[in-house]
Amino acid sequence: MATLIAGVIAVILLYSLLQMFRAANPVILARAIKIVGGVVSLAVAAFTGLRGELAVAIPLGIFGAGLLGWSPFGSSGFSNIGGMFGAGAKRSAGQTSKVRSQFLDMTLDHDSGELSGRIVAGPYAGHDLGEFDLPQLTAMISGFDAESVALFESYLDRRFPAWRQDAQGHAAGGQSGTASSGKMTDEEAYQILGLQPGASRDEIGRAHRALMKKLHPDQGGSTYLAARVNQAKDTLLRTHLS
Numbered sequence: 001m002a003t004l005i006a007g008v009i010a011v012i013l014l015y016s017l018l019q020m021f022r023a024a025n026p027v028i029l030a031r032a033i034k035i036v037g038g039v040v041s042l043a044v045a046a047f048t049g050l051r052g053e054l055a056v057a058i059p060l061g062i063f064g065a066g067l068l069g070w071s072p073f074g075s076s077g078f079s080n081i082g083g084m085f086g087a088g089a090k091r092s093a094g095q096t097s098k099v100r101s102q103f104l105d106m107t108l109d110h111d112s113g114e115l116s117g118r119i120v121a122g123p124y125a126g127h128d129l130g131e132f133d134l135p136q137l138t139a140m141i142s143g144f145d146a147e148s149v150a151l152f153e154s155y156l157d158r159r160f161p162a163w164r165q166d167a168q169g170h171a172a173g174g175q176s177g178t179a180s181s182g183k184m185t186d187e188e189a190y191q192i193l194g195l196q197p198g199a200s201r202d203e204i205g206r207a208h209r210a211l212m213k214k215l216h217p218d219q220g221g222s223t224y225l226a227a228r229v230n231q232a233k234d235t236l237l238r239t240h241l242s
Contacts, residue, residue, distance in 0.1 A: 038065070097211060098191040099228055103148040104129075106155060108225075110194060113214050115158045117151075134160050154222035186239055189232035201240050208233040 041063050049057035095110040106117045117129040122143055129137065137156065141149055156163045190197055193207040208229060215226045 095194045097194040097229075099151060099225065100188070101145070101148040101151045103144050104151050104155075106151055108211075108214070110210070110214070115155050117155050129155055129159075134163055138163070150222075150224040154225045157222055184231050184235045186235065189235040192228055192232040193236070195236075199236070201237065204233055204236050204240075 041060055042065065045057045045061035048060065097108040097110065099106045099108070100120075103119060103121045104117055105120050106115060108115050119125055119127050119129065119140075122140075124140065132140075134156075137152075141152060144152055186197070190199065193199075193204065193211065195203060195207055199207075211229045212226060215222065215229060
């Protein structure tokens, strides 16, 4: 009987963990995985070191320290081992990307990967999206144009990863791939890529690659934002050719 009860409890706990994992913000989840991986690596390194297996303990300890964002070798060298999980990646020093539509002004922070937004038109103009909960936000969708809906859904995907499942059948559910209307200006393109006017082709390429990694679906990205980043790159490269 005790074994049966323990099995039921284990199944319930496993189901709860899976639900938490499904609903977690991908950016926060990735950060948590890095921290846990770093702590576990350091613990295993300490254990193997105490057993005298220094050939295993030293590189494992460096790897764990890299995951936690620290290395005795500074910002280069072995600290790049952690870069495989993002811990040793080069920071962009507060760099941001801005994407605008008729109703929304969105900002993507390159360091944290967080997407924040502000309503610039309509009855809620001047308010930040962070002031509202999910039911309030989804109630706004019907008042947005198609391009704003696509941008708005990108925000919801990052803040509430499971929101689409909770809103199945909503009229806006298929708008995420909506393309931008009108021709993109150079100014808009520079803001989307987080670059200063006059950036070189190499700088444009690097910014584009870095942003596309952050906007990958596994990182909570969206087809719409990725399309805007691609459009910004193409716009600026055409300017360089002209």
